[in-house]
Amino acid sequence: MEQDVIIINEADNVAVARRDIPAGEEVALPTGGSLTAAADIPRGHKVALVAIADGGRVIKYGECIGVAGADIGPGDWVHTHNIEAADKP
């Protein structure tokens, strides 16, 4: 069965879209359960699995790839508009 999103590391708080996911669509998670896309998520881009508060660490590959520059909700598109470079990753 084809997955809609890929979670690379179990510690990650973002997943990667396998296809373009339109806002409002519910996608099944490989770990069970589901998530509703809060915005359009282009293929290859990140979607938040959980809420990440402003200043919180965005985790992919089990590592910090930046910090949230705004409150991010589950299902939100996560990219340069709401991630800032981490000074001390």
Next chain:
Amino acid sequence: MRSFKGYPRPDGKVGARNHVVVLPTVSCANGVAGAIARQVEGVVPLYHGHGCGRGGRDLELHFRALAGLLANPNVAAALLVGLGCEVMKARFLADTAEAGGKPVEHFEIQEAGGSRRAAQKGAAIARSLLETASACERVEASPQDLLLGLKCGGSDSLSGVTANPLVGEVADRVVAAGGTTVLTESTEMIGTSHILERRASDPEVAARVKEMIEAADRRTHEIMGPMASLVIAPGNLEGGMSSIQEKSLGCIAKAGTSPVMQVVDYAETPAAGGLVLMDGPGYDTESMTGLAAAGVQVMMFTTGRGNPIGYPVVPVIKIASNTPLFRTMEDDMDVDAEAALDGASLTGAGDALEELLLRVLEGEQTKAELNGQDGIICLYSTHSSF
């Protein structure tokens, strides 16, 4: 990981192929090397654009790279064709190669009396080397004999998500079985120094990791100036990469999660088993030479946009990060990582790639080999020629 059958070499290494190569020691000898290769079916010409007009660090890099190619266990025997007046003398390279115990012959075009006589002389030598090499038979070898090169090129937003973690899974298995994996392209590690330092086997290795990545960052800024920030390029941003850390993490995912045992210079042969980092450029054809010269018998090369290149003496397994690419360039791609991971765990998909690796080690031709993707050899240089 099971044992495999490979060609035993006098220095104790084991080859996945049994090539006889004709190496011009300077670009001026490419024509004669080509004439020999056209006359003698089965020999592999190693064309390159160097061997003279360089000094200092570049001479050291080029000598080590060419000597390393000759020492690669996939090479059974070698004929070196020199011109005569070049800096990179055939006899110096031959001495180094002979130290490994392989059959190595060399001569110079000026001494042989010009191109035609040289080609004739070379063809006779090449035939005799082929005959010698054909007597070599595969024997049982252990995964400890394996060096696997890790490479990506023409990456896309899924490279770091599908293909690279899949390669990382198999790379970790090679290391667990006592083998060696080599990750290069230090420019692609910028932003992940703290992570790779943490994975270093001891503080000395950690210091070398830091030093290598800082130097890569400095070089990138020296060469590209304000454009250096485009190491994360517009295409990366469009593809969903939000930071340099994210992009580089995707790249180093090819090396799995094993500890970093050693840091080596470009084209240097690793001393330790386990994961080794090699300093070197991200430019594909130059970094592949670094890996081949280090002695890898096979490379795994992931690509998202579709890069068809192979390497003259080293089989290159091409791993597509996405199904559309695999379908578009099926003649060039060995594995569809996106499909492989569908409904399969990383472990399951890793089983299939591990088996393919072993089959390639034992002689199965990769797509790049079948397509004759073995063009000119590119060598990393730090300065222009004079």
